[in-house]
Amino acid sequence: MLVHALVRTDGTVDAGELYTVAGLLGMTDQQVRLCVGRLVAEGRFRQDGRGRRAVLRAVSDATSGALAPDAEHIRHAYRQDDGLAPWDGTWHLFAFAVPEARRTVRDALRETLLHLGAAPVQGGLYVAANPIADLVEARARSLDALDSVTFLTSTDLRLGDLTEPARLAARIWPLDAVAARHERLAAFAEACAESIDGSALSGAERLTLAVELAAGFSDAMTPDPLLPPELLPPHWPGRRARRLTRACWAALSALPPEPGAPASPPRLFQLYDDAFAVPEETGPAGPA
Known part of the structure; x- marks a missing residue:
């Protein structure tokens, strides 16, 4: 994950920078060597040179790996935060029955639904609380399983005696666990902002903060179903965490380049700059 996060726009990773950032993150040189060796053996990177003087070259699109942002997912979150995606009261339900002989298809459908919230x-x-039927249908078609999926909507979902939408949401989704991730992200984003304001950071320190911030953001956002505000508890921490993260990222991106820094910046910055540049648009939209 760290190697992918340091891939620059020209497709290279400076090994000296990689070892330095890894050290700041608490990794040993041996861990870095093993990671690089595995990526080279898998054909994802080609290594020119040895040790800290080496240059890794991405063989395929190695754009930031697990830290690469899901731009549409992020934009939908900010639309919700800004009150641009109100809930229309509709629940979107999906049922499927796939035989055991097609277990991989069944697992893929389940993972798709969970990924979409x-x-x-x-x-x-x-x-789901968001209109994801088109995305589910597209995935089911690609798996040749559309005939196994039932789609329906309802405005009067009930679980036992529960009918109130916010209470239903609290019963269905693990909101306490998601909230805890957002709280951790908010705390780190605040500390990150203080680090930027209070000291002159080296290039490696900036990259380390960027990687940690991106990892924390991904950790909080990936399991977040992005429920509409109407279904969330009061003072939901997700909105504050996203606001602080975007502000901290903007501050990192605005820092002047360190003298002698490579002309090609890490792709991670470009990806998050684009994802956080939320377009001003109106109308309902669901997460992608």
């Missing part, structure tokens, strides 16, 4: 209600039945 749906949650299981009972065996084979999932519910």
Whole structure:
């Protein structure tokens, strides 16, 4: 993950920079060597030179790996934060029954639904608060499993005696765990902003903060179903965490380049700059 995060726009990774940032993150040189060796053996990178003087060259698109932002997911979150994606009161339900012989297809459907913010209600039945049917249908078609999926919507979902939407959401989704991730992200983003304001950072220190901030943001956002504000508890920490993260990232991006720094910046900065540049648009939209 760290190697991918340091890939520059020209497709290279400076090994000296990699070892320095890894050290600041608490990794040993041996861990870095093993990681690089694995990536080279898998054919993802080509290594020119040895040790800290080496240059890694991406063989394929190695754009930031697990830290690469899902731009549409992020933009939808900020639309919700800005009140541009109100809930229309509709629940979106999906049921599927795939035979054991096609277990990989069944698992792929389940992972797609979870990735899109749906949650299981009972065996084979999932519910989402956002309009994701088109995305689910596209995935089911690609898996040749559309005939196995049932799509329906409802405005009167009930679980036992529960009918109030916010209470249903609290029952269906693990909101306490998601909130805790956002709280950790907010705390780190605040500390990151103080580090930027209070000291002159080296290039390696800036990269380290960027990698940590991107990792924290991904850790908080990936499991977040992006429920509409109407379904969330009061004072939901996600909005504050996203605001602080965007401000901290803008401050990192605005720092002048260090003398002698490579002309080609890490792709990670470009990707997050684009993702945080939320377009001003109106109308309903769901996460991608």
